[in-house]
Amino acid sequence: MSEEHSSSTVTDTEFDIIDELKATLGELEKELKPSANKKVTERFEYFHFLIHELDDTLSGKFEALRRKRFITKKSG
Numbered sequence: 001m002s003e004e005h006s007s008s009t010v011t012d013t014e015f016d017i018i019d020e021l022k023a024t025l026g027e028l029e030k031e032l033k034p035s036a037n038k039k040v041t042e043r044f045e046y047f048h049f050l051i052h053e054l055d056d057t058l059s060g061k062f063e064a065l066r067r068k069r070f071i072t073k074k075s076g
Helices: 017-035 038-057 060-066
Strands: 002-005 008-016 067-075
Touching (some): 008 017, 060 067
Antiparallel strands (some): 002 008
């Protein structure tokens, strides 16, 4: 959502932290996994495990903790 107020713009953005972590890890994996470095592969597996655990933990009554809302104002 974006609203114009005279010469400024207010942007209201909400995102799911877990979804952002998954997407970022996927992008990193595409870039770094082709190196075939065993240590890198093990770290990716561990990150996937941690994200899965967070995903399970932050569900149900704790799901609201996954959502982050940022309101930014730019003056022009």
